[in-house]
Amino acid sequence: MHAPFIRSSADETEAAFYDAVSRSDIETLMALWAEDEEIVCIHPGSSRLVGHATIRASFEAIFERGTVLIRPVQLHVCRHVMTEVHSIIEEVQRTAEMTPDIHILCTNVYIKTPRGWRITLHHASVAPGAAPSELFRVSMLH
Amino acid sequence: MHAPFIRSSADETEAAFYDAVSRSDIETLMALWAEDEEIVCIHPGSSRLVGHATIRASFEAIFERGTVLIRPVQLHVCRHVMTEVHSIIEEVQRTAEMTPDIHILCTNVYIKTPRGWRITLHHASVAPGAAPSELFRVSMLH
16 A cells, blocks of 8 residues: 555546546545545445445446546536535447447535545436537636 | 525525425525526436526426425435535335336535525436435534
8 A cells, every 4th residue: 555645636636536447546546535434426326335445346346347438528616615516527438339328427525634635425427418518617606 | 585594504404405395495495505606406317407597497397297205314414614515315205107116316515605504516316226224324524
C-alpha cells in the first residue's frame, strides 16, 4: 500500500475516478473515497452499497467483466465550501451487443477532508435515449 | 402565492417534500427547492431536468397520472455545515398492475440558504427486488 495522493479539488478527484475506472485500477479508485464507513455507491440498476469493503467488491466484480467504456460529459456542478455535488451525464461507448440508446446519469458528492477532496457518494442510473446535447454548465451556488 | 415556510433543518424539508408529493401539492413542493435555476431533478428512468420550470412541469405530469404511493425508509445521512446529502430507499406501494419487486433509491441534496434548508438535487432511480431490510442508519461526517 502506498500513501494516496492528496487531491486539491473535487474536479481533480473526479478526473482521477474516471481515469481509475477506465484502467480498472482498484487501488487508486478506492483511495479516492472518504475514509468513512458510511460512503454510499449505487451502480446503474443495482442496490445501494454502503462501506469500503462492499463498494470495493462491487468494482472488482465490474472490472472482472472487462473494461468500462464510459466518458463523463455535461458536468453540472454545485460548489460549496466543504462539499461539491456534481451531476454528470456519462456517455456509454457502444459495443455490438449493447442496447444503443441509453446514457447514464450520475450524482457524485465530494467532501473536503484533511487528506484532500474525497468521494462520499456515487449514484449512477440508466436513462433512456442517447445523451442529450445540452451545453456544458457549471454554476456557483455559494 | 403565499410566502413559503422557512424550514429549519434538512430533515424538515425532506418530510415536507414527501408529504407534498403524497398530496400532489405542487405549490408547496416547488417552494422547497433552492431559488436557483441550477437545481437538478432526475426521476426514475428519465433524463436529467434542470431548473424550476422544467422540474415543476415534470411533477405536474406525474401528479396528473394519479397519487404517488411512495414511503421513504432507511435514510442514510451525511451532514455538513451548509449541506446535507440524504440517501434514501423509497418503498413503492404496490398496485395490481405494477411490477412487484422494485424499490427506488434516491439521493437528495439539501443546502442551507437564507430562507432555510432547500432542495438542490433529487436523483431517484429504480433498483431490482424489494427494499432490503437494512437498519436505519444516520452518520455524522463533520
